[in-house]
Amino acid sequence: MELDQYNDPSVIGDCSAPVRVNRKSKPDPTIVDVNGLRFGSAKVVTIAGPCSVENHEQLMETAKAVKAAGGVILRGGAFKPRSSPYNFQGLGEEGLKLLREARNEIGLPIVTEVMDTRLVELVAGYADIIQIGSRNMQNYPLLKEVGMLRKPVLLKRGMMASIEEFLLAAEYILNQGNDQIILCERGIRTFETSTRNTLDLSAVPMLKHLSHLPVIVDPSHGTGHRWMVPAMAKAAIAAGADGLIIEVHYKPEEALCDGQQSLSPDEFTRLMSDLKKVAQAIGRDIY
Numbered sequence: 001m002e003l004d005q006y007n008d009p010s011v012i013g014d015c016s017a018p019v020r021v022n023r024k025s026k027p028d029p030t031i032v033d034v035n036g037l038r039f040g041s042a043k044v045v046t047i048a049g050p051c052s053v054e055n056h057e058q059l060m061e062t063a064k065a066v067k068a069a070g071g072v073i074l075r076g077g078a079f080k081p082r083s084s085p086y087n088f089q090g091l092g093e094e095g096l097k098l099l100r101e102a103r104n105e106i107g108l109p110i111v112t113e114v115m116d117t118r119l120v121e122l123v124a125g126y127a128d129i130i131q132i133g134s135r136n137m138q139n140y141p142l143l144k145e146v147g148m149l150r151k152p153v154l155l156k157r158g159m160m161a162s163i164e165e166f167l168l169a170a171e172y173i174l175n176q177g178n179d180q181i182i183l184c185e186r187g188i189r190t191f192e193t194s195t196r197n198t199l200d201l202s203a204v205p206m207l208k209h210l211s212h213l214p215v216i217v218d219p220s221h222g223t224g225h226r227w228m229v230p231a232m233a234k235a236a237i238a239a240g241a242d243g244l245i246i247e248v249h250y251k252p253e254e255a256l257c258d259g260q261q262s263l264s265p266d267e268f269t270r271l272m273s274d275l276k277k278v279a280q281a282i283g284r285d286i287y
């Protein structure tokens, strides 16, 4: 592809994907490497952990349970984008310090969200993967800022974003030179009210068709119901997802955030063994 085409943000071919994220400009899949865990390889990567970091015991106990069940990356929000300003907003830097402690003691890399351009450097100092949440998928200054990092970015689909808008958001990051981007389908808003969001699993093959970037699925925010998470996690692997991000809490009934969609350690353990079978059925495996 000619270099000047890279400056053209319009679609190419029959694909509604901008040039840099477009598979046509890079036929080989992009592998996002997190301490040797390769998103986009034959192996499926499972990220799990609490919605938010609440305290030392909660994070350590949950992290141990995630690791014991076979989860390979720990999630946990320190800066939380809550719909209500009166809800728990996260522990901030204190939460980042707890994540670092869990990382060092339990040995799992961590993913955590950044919401503010002023905090990118701080969060990047703690995280192995920087998360851009659904609400910030079109925060272009933030996308540019994480694009300047040389660190993996987990980009969640905006709850009202089309596939094209999602890929354009990834293009902002790529344009700054950072190609270590993991796309995450986490459900979109539709007329349906029985689930928190409508998990668009058709986004998985579509994103992989249009782009070379790895794609993971969040069945927790995608459904909002603990009991639905295993079914949709298995379906996501069957649909070709390169990984999953799942909310797990050592005591879901006591969680300060998203307990209703968080798996208990036992539920997560059972799910991991089922996921392995689904992955193997389609010629893949799980880390």
Ligand code: PEP
Pocket: 051, 077, 081, 113, 132, 133, 134, 135, 156, 186, 218, 221
């Ligand atoms: C999260 O993963 O903690 C989160 C807030 O998800 P989303 O941005 O998809 O709502």
Ligand code: MN
Pocket: 051, 052, 221, 247, 257, 258
């Ligand atoms: Mn959550």
